[in-house]
Every structure is written in structure tokens, then in C-alpha cells.
Amino acid sequence: MSRPPSSFRKPNPLLDLLRARQVRFGLVLSVLVVAFALLGPLFAPHAPTDLVGITYGPPSLDAPLGHDYIGHDVWSRVLAGGVSVVWMSLVSAVLALTAGTALGLLAAFARRRVDQTIVWFTDVFLAFPDLILVLLIVSMLGREHWIIVLTVAVAFAPGVVRLSRGIALGVVNQEFVEAAEMMGYPRGRILFREILPSILTPLLVHLGIMLTWAIGMLSGLAFLGYGVAPPAADWGLMINENRAGLLIQPAAVFGPVLLIALFALGTNLLAEGVGRVTSRIEEKTT
């Protein structure tokens, strides 16, 4: 892309975003938690499945967060238990976004029967509660990681379809799309090269929000015993494993709770912040 010839400075959208305090805060928080989750396993003093202490042993110098329900080191498990939450929530949110956007654009562009069919299926899926749907599929098909990721994506996709179709409907009638159609471009190119870029910002904001939902849902699934299988470490699972000892060894529960909360908060602030900056809500007040 060549530089614009005009004399005044074109604002850099990335810098604009970073100027907003909420975005900076959300970004730092998310990056920190992701870094903790990805690099944590390298710094863990013990393997997450090693039995090193007594059952519900209290925090000490050797074990800053104490020991858990059968004597694992909680600190090692917290360090090792974030990878699954991070990658699974990211992948399922991205999958939902990709599939949902493709369907939504297709519906908006093709109209008529294709549109009706897609909208009808979306409505049926939306009527079904997310978590129940995921629980149903996971309890039938098993708890392989990829099945969980896929079902969470399936549960979130209808929302993306509705959103992308709604915004795209306002774009498909514009002249540049009609021009592309007249020039005989293939449908795929029109959808993804002409329409998609104009509706990308709200979709990316939605991705961030879905990420927050996915973190909540995956942790919830792990807590209910349908996610990652013990003895593997996972933040959501750790909350469930150690909740019986909440009163005597609270660190084993509050460690993972805190990290899940920070991760969800970070992604949510980031997404909301980006949304506010791009829709220029803040500019009206300043």
C-alpha cells in the first residue's frame, strides 16, 4: 500500500487504540496471563502430577500455595494449568468467528432461500442454551480436547452469524459491491475481499467478547468434570478438585480462580475498549 499523498497526517488506528487507557490495561492484563500460562510450565518446580506434600498441606516456603487434595504442589499446577484454558478458549473463539462470519456473509449476500435457511438454523441454535448444548455433546462424544473446542465453537457460532449478517446487510447494497458484481468477480472474492474488510472491526470486538465467554465456559466445563481429565492440571478443574478443602487450604482454590478472573477481565476490557474507540464513544465526551 502506498502512502497517502495528502498533507495532513492520517491517524494510525493502532496508536489510537493504544491511547485509550482501557485498551492498554486490558492488553497488558491479557498478555501477562497468556505469558504466565504459556511460559509457566517451564518454571514449575515439580511436575503437575507429582505427589510431593501432604493432603491439603498449608502454604510454606517450599510450596508457596500449599498442597492440594492428594498432595500435588498447587504452585506447580497453577503454572502448568493455564495452557489448556488459553489455547482452547482462543481456538474455539476464532473457530466460531470464522465459521459464523462465513455463514453470515453468505446469508446477507445470497439472500432468498439460502438466507432463510441459515437464519432459521441460527435461530434454532440460539434458542438452545450454550452450556447445555456443550454438556450434551461432550457427555455423548467424550471429552477429547478437540471435541470440546469444536462444540464450544458450534455453540458460539450462531451469535456471530447473526451479527455478521446484520452488519453485512447494510454493506451488500453499496455501489462498490455492485460494481464488483458487474465486473464478474467470483462470489468468494466479493465476500471476503470486498465486504469482509468493511465489517471487520465489530467482528473483532465480538471475538474478544467470545473469548471471555469461552474462558468462562471452559472453566465451567472443567469444574463440572467434563473438561480436561485429571490428573492433568487445569485451572477450572483445580477449583473443583480442591473445593472440599476450601476452608482449610483456600490457596488451592483461589490461585486458579484469580487467574481465570484476570484472564477473563483482561480480554473483556480489551474487547470493550477496542469497541468504544472504534465506535468513537469516548470522543464525544473529550
Added chain:
Amino acid sequence: MRAGLAAGGGLVLGGLLPACSEGGRTTEVASGANGDEPRRGGTVRFGVIEGSQAGNLDAHKPVGSGAFRGWALYSKLWEWGLDARPKLALAEEAEVNADATEWTIRLHKDLEFHHGKTISADDVIFSLLRLTDPQLASPYAGYLYSLLRNDVKKLDERTVRIPFEKGAGLVALAECWMSWGGIVPTDYDPVNNVVGAGPYRLKSFTPGQRSVFTRFDNYFKSGQPYFDEVEILDFSDQTGRLQALQAGQIDIAPNLPFEQQAFLKADPRFEVVSSETDVWHSFDMNLEKAPFDDPRVRKAFRLIADREELVARVLQGQGRVANDLYSPSDPAFNHDIPQRRQDLAEATRLLKEAGHGNGLDVELVTSGGAGANAALVFAQQAKKAGVNVTVSKVDGSIFTGPKRNDWTFSTGGSVSRPFLLTVQQHDGPRAVGNKTHFKDPRFAELITQALGQPDLDRRRALVGEAQRIQHESGGMLIWGYSNVLDAVSKDIGGVTPDRTGFAGWRTDRIWRRSIA
């Protein structure tokens, strides 16, 4: 008159006389101290865990916390002694013939039901037939597999003759009866006419919530029970119950989870009564499936287990190491078999000999609770012998569902019961829950003989040999016996360590210290 009944029943409950005469001191601290005698009056509230939000009052087919309520409502011919052995209760005398195919049972004189009717032989027969009625489908009916239902005979108003099939005598009738055989009147109905001869009579019952009972003054034990009223509250989770206990809404929380013991021990208002019991925990190996069809693999697995570590981690020290055998409190238990200990070198050698020198992958199926934790600890231990144990946790309804006896390797265990009952349930001939598919002809023969052998010394020889076979080639890796904990307010007396694990269930023995 009723004092005479209690004495005749062989119920040695010394010192538990009515405490009306004892006026003075009520010490809140010392439990079971001298001068600490039962007092009459007041109320007590139990908090029990009822996950299903249901439950009933049926004497012969209890559902959920129904078994707990049964202890207040019903009396039996025999009852659980504190040593987990049967003691005569409503029965004054019980005789069995030489091959245990004919029992003659005589009731005490002038026993009464809650509604005033005298307990007669007809009621005993009615109760026995109701229990074994195929229509009722009680899960306990299977223990009386050789009962000749149609030939149960009333000899006189207080005497009944109970026959069993020839060659299949049942010396364990007393053990069976103390577990579930509540005596009910001939006009009994589990919903509309809930009448028994237990220490308390029903006042009200709301399934899944609460039940209230009032004292039965003509209870067969003289002077007992002590409370005017007993209330049983159902809780759906442990944390809720703990909070109710701390807030003073309940006085007794039976079967306390181990996690809560440290917390309650630190609270001066409560006492945690810990009872050593025969409650056992195991890993069950299916003899019909590879690799456990090879006795060397079974032995190797039994040598892999570090039982001390399992007891320390899973039972949090509240238990004892086991020797792959159940029912250690049974008088016939063979204590001469040496305790098996971890021996990784020997285990590795056996596995190599069995052709698993390059490692072995096994799936260990469990459904949660102590079993799941034990599975995870065992998986760590097995690594050291080159065995890769994958723990897979399935839903409780699947674990105990139609495939419950088909798992290759699964966690198991059961409550505190005498040997002849447990063997009938788990790995004996005709056992309904034979997860290990253990079918040794000599073992089956010994068990059948033991079931028909009333003489304890002769039975001890039979059971002793059977246990050697179990220990050598059986399919269960029984690693521990757990204690049962009951949290009790210090204002409540009479809850004492109890081999049966029912310390907190004995509504007829407990009383309130602060009653003047």
C-alpha cells in the same frame, strides 16, 4: 417388666438407666467422663446428606437417607453391636440346626409396635415375606437366596421357624437381619401406615427436606430412648451442612468428610468422633479380561500399591492399611495371612515374566470421591513399575449402570459388614456384584460350606482357607479400611466410636447434656 426384656435380650448397655435421679453437674467439656449419665428430654437435630432430594421410609427398601431414618423407626430381631457383630434385639432366643437350614426364633414377651399392637410371630413372618417379595424387589432380598418362603412357619404366638434349602443353609441370617430386617406389623404400609417398633415414632416426613419423630415410650430397651423429639434434616451438599452445624441449626453431622475434620476439631463447641470400621476401599481387577486373566499381573499390581501412602493421601490418615481382604472384624477373619507390602522389584519381575517387560497400559475406571483420588495416587505409584495407568472418570450413573460388572479395572469398596455378607455381595458364588469375576471352585465350595456351618471354630477354618485363596489369586486389591467420622455438638452424649460406622445413627443411645 420391660427392664427384664432388655436384660434378657443380652443388651449390655450398662449405665444407660433413666437419668431422672441425677440432678446436678452438666459439664460441657468432658465426653464420656464419669458421672456423665444420660438424661431424658429435649430434642436433637441430625443433618444428613441426601443428594437425590427424594428418599422414603420403607423398612425393607430404603432409598437415599431412608436407611438413616430406618434406625429411628424400626427395630429388628438382631441389631448391630458396637463391635459390628449381631446382638439379639426383639428376639429373645434364636436357634439354628446343625446345617443351618432351619432357624427357630422366639420373640420377647409383650413387645409393642408404635400403634399399640403386640408384636407376634405373624408380624415377623409378614416382615420376612415382605422383604423377600419379588414384587417389592428389595435389593437385600438376594442375601436370602435359599429361603423357602412358602414354608416359614408359626410355631406359637412368639415363635417362628424359618427353613432354608437343603445344602444351602444360611448361618448368616443374624448378620443379614441386623442390616435390614425391620419388623413391621401386618397392617404396615410404607406411606400411609408407617409403623415399626423403633425408638421413635413418625410425626411428619417431607421427602428431601426433613422428618420429625417423637419418643416411643414402650421401646423394648428399658428407659430408652432419651429425647422427646428427633428431627432429621436433609442437606444436598457438605458445605451447607457444615454451615448449619456451625450456626447451631443441627447437633450431629454423621459421616463427616475428611476435609472438614481439621476445621471442626479446632472448634471447641464440637467433638469429632472417629470410629475405626471395616469400610473398605479397593481396585477391582476383572479376571476375565486381559491383562488380569494372568495371576502374575494381579499379584504384581497388589505389590505395586503403597498402601501406607494411599491411606495417608486418600483417607487423610483416617484409616488402616488392608491386606486384600475385607471384614477384619469378623470373628472368622484369618489374621495369620502376612500383610502384603509394596515390592516394586518383585512386581517388575512378575510383569516381565507375564510378558509385559516393555511396559503395560491399563485404564482405571472410577466415578469420583475417594475412589477417584485413590486411582490418581495409584497411577503415580504404578509409574515406578513401568505400568501406565490412565484414570478415566465416568458419571456415577454409568459407573453403577448396566455395565458395572464389566470394567476391566475399576475402583471399588463397600460398607462395614461381616464376612459372609460381603462375600455374598462381591466375589462369592451367586454374588450379584462380582466385578472381579472371581470363580474359584474350591473357594465357592468353602463359602457354601461356611454359610451352612453354625460352629464358629469350624467356620473359622473354612473362612480362613477361603481367605488364603482370595489373598493369593483373587481379583481385589483392597488397600485400606477407612474410619467414619461424626461431628457432634459437645452438648450431645452417647455418640461413641463404633466398629459399624453407625456411631451417629444410633438415635436410641444419645441424649442431651444440658437437660436439667
